[in-house]
Amino acid sequence: MAAQETVDHKYVYDFAEGNKDQKELLGGKGANLAEMTNLGLPVPPGFTITTSACQAYLATGSEPAGLADQVGSHLDALEQAMGRTLGDPEDPLLVSVRSGAKFSMPGMMETVLNVGLNDRSVVGLARQAGGSAGSDSASDSDRFAWDSYRRLIQMFGKTVCAVPGEDFEHALDDAKRAKGSDLDLDLTADDLRALVDTYKKIFRRHTGRDFPQEPREQLDLAIRAVFESWNAERAVIYRRQERLPAEAGTAVNVVAMVFGNLGTDSGTGVAFTRDPASGTQGIYGDYLANAQGEDVVSGIRNTVPLQELERIDKKSYDELLDYMARLERHYKDLCDIEFTIERGKLWMLQTRVGKRTAAAAFNIAGQLVDEGLIDLDEALHRVNGAQLAQLMFPRFNLDHEFQPVATGIGASPGAAVGKVVFTSARAVELAGQGEAVILVRRETNPDDLNGMIAAQGILTSRGGKTSHAAVVARGMGKTCVSGADKLDVDIPAKRFTVAGQTVNEGDVVSIDGTTGKVYLGEVPVMPSEVVRYFEGTLDPEQADVLVRAVHRIMIHADDRRRLAVRTNADTRADAARARRFGAQGIGLCRTEHMFLGDRRELVERLILASTDADREQALAALLPLQRADFIEIFREMDGLPVTVRLIDPPLHEFLPPLEQLAVNVAVAQERGEAAAREEALLAAVRRMHEENPMLGLRGVRLGLVIPGLFAMQVRAITEAAVAVTESGGSAFPEIMVPLVGAVQELETVRTEAEKIIDEVVGGSGVEVLIGTMIEVPRAALTAGEIAEAAQFFSFGTNDLTQMAWGFSRDDVEGAFFWRYLELGIFGISPFESIDRDGVGRLVRIAAEEGRAARSGLKLGVCGEHGGDPDSVHFFHEVGLDYVSCSPFRVPVARLEAGRAAVETAGSDSR
Numbered sequence: 001m002a003a004q005e006t007v008d009h010k011y012v013y014d015f016a017e018g019n020k021d022q023k024e025l026l027g028g029k030g031a032n033l034a035e036m037t038n039l040g041l042p043v044p045p046g047f048t049i050t051t052s053a054c055q056a057y058l059a060t061g062s063e064p065a066g067l068a069d070q071v072g073s074h075l076d077a078l079e080q081a082m083g084r085t086l087g088d089p090e091d092p093l094l095v096s097v098r099s100g101a102k103f104s105m106p107g108m109m110e111t112v113l114n115v116g117l118n119d120r121s122v123v124g125l126a127r128q129a130g131g132s133a134g135s136d137s138a139s140d141s142d143r144f145a146w147d148s149y150r151r152l153i154q155m156f157g158k159t160v161c162a163v164p165g166e167d168f169e170h171a172l173d174d175a176k177r178a179k180g181s182d183l184d185l186d187l188t189a190d191d192l193r194a195l196v197d198t199y200k201k202i203f204r205r206h207t208g209r210d211f212p213q214e215p216r217e218q219l220d221l222a223i224r225a226v227f228e229s230w231n232a233e234r235a236v237i238y239r240r241q242e243r244l245p246a247e248a249g250t251a252v253n254v255v256a257m258v259f260g261n262l263g264t265d266s267g268t269g270v271a272f273t274r275d276p277a278s279g280t281q282g283i284y285g286d287y288l289a290n291a292q293g294e295d296v297v298s299g300i301r302n303t304v305p306l307q308e309l310e311r312i313d314k315k316s317y318d319e320l321l322d323y324m325a326r327l328e329r330h331y332k333d334l335c336d337i338e339f340t341i342e343r344g345k346l347w348m349l350q351t352r353v354g355k356r357t358a359a360a361a362f363n364i365a366g367q368l369v370d371e372g373l374i375d376l377d378e379a380l381h382r383v384n385g386a387q388l389a390q391l392m393f394p395r396f397n398l399d400h401e402f403q404p405v406a407t408g409i410g411a412s413p414g415a416a417v418g419k420v421v422f423t424s425a426r427a428v429e430l431a432g433q434g435e436a437v438i439l440v441r442r443e444t445n446p447d448d449l450n451g452m453i454a455a456q457g458i459l460t461s462r463g464g465k466t467s468h469a470a471v472v473a474r475g476m477g478k479t480c481v482s483g484a485d486k487l488d489v490d491i492p493a494k495r496f497t498v499a500g501q502t503v504n505e506g507d508v509v510s511i512d513g514t515t516g517k518v519y520l521g522e523v524p525v526m527p528s529e530v531v532r533y534f535e536g537t538l539d540p541e542q543a544d545v546l547v548r549a550v551h552r553i554m555i556h557a558d559d560r561r562r563l564a565v566r567t568n569a570d571t572r573a574d575a576a577r578a579r580r581f582g583a584q585g586i587g588l589c590r591t592e593h594m595f596l597g598d599r600r601e602l603v604e605r606l607i608l609a610s611t612d613a614d615r616e617q618a619l620a621a622l623l624p625l626q627r628a629d630f631i632e633i634f635r636e637m638d639g640l641p642v643t644v645r646l647i648d649p650p651l652h653e654f655l656p657p658l659e660q661l662a663v664n665v666a667v668a669q670e671r672g673e674a675a676a677r678e679e680a681l682l683a684a685v686r687r688m689h690e691e692n693p694m695l696g697l698r699g700v701r702l703g704l705v706i707p708g709l710f711a712m713q714v715r716a717i718t719e720a721a722v723a724v725t726e727s728g729g730s731a732f733p734e735i736m737v738p739l740v741g742a743v744q745e746l747e748t749v750r751t752e753a754e755k756i757i758d759e760v761v762g763g764s765g766v767e768v769l770i771g772t773m774i775e776v777p778r779a780a781l782t783a784g785e786i787a788e789a790a791q792f793f794s795f796g797t798n799d800l801t802q803m804a805w806g807f808s809r810d811d812v813e814g815a816f817f818w819r820y821l822e823l824g825i826f827g828i829s830p831f832e833s834i835d836r837d838g839v840g841r842l843v844r845i846a847a848e849e850g851r852a853a854r855s856g857l858k859l860g861v862c863g864e865h866g867g868d869p870d871s872v873h874f875f876h877e878v879g880l881d882y883v884s885c886s887p888f889r890v891p892v893a894r895l896e897a898g899r900a901a902v903e904t905a906g907s908d909s910r
């Protein structure tokens with residue numbers, strides 16, 4: 001029975017049988033050819049072999065049963081419609097065989113033109129065109145026929161039989177050189193006939209057989225080659241880059257050939273119904289007379305603007321404009337169109353919703369709303385956070401030729417130019433003098449924070465997208481390129497070498513945080529008007545069209561979204577920026593950065609304390625400093641919630657590195673100098689040393705082991721909230737206990753914290769929530785128990801991903817993630833976009849079980865995924881209350897939260 005079902009499966013559809021909504025089955029190209037056919041546009045007849053046929057072929061390595069017969073019957077119908085037979089010696093039908101996946105993958109898969117030509121049908125083709133290919137004349141018709149034949153052998157040989165394409169290209173170059181020309185058009189029919197003979201010899205040399213003369217064999221082999229091109233290296237890489245499903249497969253379109261290379265009254269071109277770069281309405285495209293389609297895209301001949309077609313062939317031009325307008329109204333979007341004119345007859349070869357720049361996406365969406373073609377929900381659906389991010393960050397103007405000397409990981413988008421510095425102190429010094437600087441390090445650490453703040457951008461030779469440099473840079477909106485491993489950074493010598501060149505401190509470099517490229521010298525930078533709008537320094541009513549389009553769509557996204565958007569901010573400046581960008585509170589205020597700078601000595605006193613009195617004295621000195629920090633932040637976020645994470649990293653991270661201390665002590669001892677402080681610090685660092693500190697004494701464990709540490713922070717937070725409230729403001733603190741794995745840990749901390757809160761709050765009316773960060777897998781799996789002691793959960797997806805996968809996020813991206821992406825184990829780094837099946841499942845379990853135990857449990861996320869567009873959709877789906885992200889990603893999260901709500905509503909209505 002199963003075998004019979006396979007045989008009876010419909011694998012081939014005539015164009016008249018399909019429509020634009022069948023892209024999954026017919027591929028984008030096939031579905032759109034069918035749609036144009038049904039609209040009555042002049043489409044060459046043909047048929048589509050479905051993606052399911054491709055899937056079956058790739059699964060077994062052979063054509064599915066029944067496919068050959070179905071192709072045969074549709075070929076018969078095509079021959080009847082055209083009044084010609086495939087490869088007939090007297091009056092041949094020729095066909096093109098083209099790929100066409102559901103998703104646009106331009107140039108990634110294969111096409112074979114002129115299928116059906118052979119040593120006999122080339123004569124018939126010349127007769128069709130008006131000449132005799134068997135004669136010695138060099139007429140245009142003869143030339144056309146032999147040129148078409150050489151194109152078939154070249155494309156078929158390369159695509160179907162893996163003949164090296166450069167062998168054909170070299171032979172063509174030799175023929176042009178012998179003619180004393182650089183143009184294919186200067187080759188005569190005799191020249192091309194000789195070139196065909198040369199191509200046949202190349203084909204035989206590489207394949208061991210003659211070029212196939214049987215037209216049906218050519219067709220079947222071409223179809224098979226298009227199937228196999230789905231798994232070609234470039235197609236696989238493209239799918240990974242664009243996150244397209246690997247199992248979808250491609251359809252194959254068999255279309256009757258129409259020829260744009262029949263003379264000056266023929267040609268081929270591409271057209272866009274709007275400018276894909278800006279979205280501006282008008283006539284955009286290129287035309288090339290006496291040419292086939294690949295001549296346009298290959299760049300071997302210079303095209304003319306589409307407007308020139310009005311002068312060359314006004315009838316075809318007017319028809320094309322009419323079809324363009326009809327297609328745009330029908331698709332309600334920018335259309336990308338391919339067409340051919342054969343001796344004055346216009347043929348439509350393809351249409352699709354056109355790719356566009358980020359600016360064009362927003363502009364076109366707004367235009368189509370104004371034209372009444374779509375509503376604001378659809379406009380919101382048609383733009384995305386990645387496009388908005390592109391518009392927000394400054395970018396390089398690469399109108400002139402600039403060659404990168406290295407490429408790292410684009411860790412934080414933007415374009416930054418400045419003088420190279422190698423220490424934070426130097427960065428602060430030069431920035432204070434008004435200099436733009438790029439901080440270059442092997443890798444950054446918390447000590448580099450001031451330098452990172454001062455710098456225009458950060459460049460490291462180690463690390464990945466979730467390294468310290470990357471995370472902090474994104475939080476500050478700083479451009480960052482990490483893991484540029486070709487850089488040999490010599491900090492003591494204040495220089496780095498790359499590509500045989502030495503860059504010294506003070507030399508200028510330019511870094512692109514989107515592409516990861518590093519340039520020597522200054523590359524011009526273009527500022528972003530969109531950021532000025534979000535910062536409130538640019539009135540959208542007085543701004544350009546793009547800013548007005550962004551403003552309009554953002555307002556609608558905010559109206560539609562269910563998810564609140566908070567920010568990760570540790571300073572008043574970050575909080576202020578995030579609020580301007582639309583943040584509705586702080587979802588993560590890290591307290592460890594408050595222990596740096598001048599306060600490091602107090603931390604050292606805490607760590608070195610040998611008695612309770614010494615420890616209490618150090619904590620008492622830290623208390624007013626922490627309180628002042630929180631007062632600033634609460635005032636800036638007046639009326640909005642602020643989630644403060646108690647200290648998370650191991651304390652030894654606030655001390656100098658073990659190796660540095662050991663050297664300092666050894667040198668001092670060698671010189672006979674006193675080094676009591678350094679010796680004490682060295683002993684402390686050795687005492688606290690851990691092989692894997694990220695799984696050691698940190699977070700809640702540190703708070704339980706160091707008496708008074710968490711208590712000091714709770715007191716500082718609560719006193720700050722009371723102070724702000726009593727001065728007329730509103731503070732809504734939420735205290736978050738990190739790294740909890742068992743409810744007993746949280747209960748212990750909460751018991752102590754509530755005593756302090758009750759003591760400090762008094763009659764002020766301040767309410768302080770106590771919750772936890774879900775970042776340990778065990779916490780996610782016991783969320784029902786933990787929820788009994790927690791008033792909120794915030795998912796720390798950075799650590800949750802690290803622990804769920806067993807990855808060290810600071811090491812793995814540069815070490816082997818590239819290989820995992822190459823092999824298809826990852827479609828994208830799980831630190832960049834939430835791993836829905838693994839980490840996402842932990843989030844879902846914790847959300848469901850937590851709310852089952854405590855119905856009012858507030859749920860949020862504060863890891864890096866909170867600003868990732870795809871992850872925001874997942875968090876909406878799971879039912880979280882908010883996402884939190886770095887200030888510069890707040891608008892992106894707002895937009896995607898709106899899109900998630902619209903798409904969910906659309907799905908529910910269907």
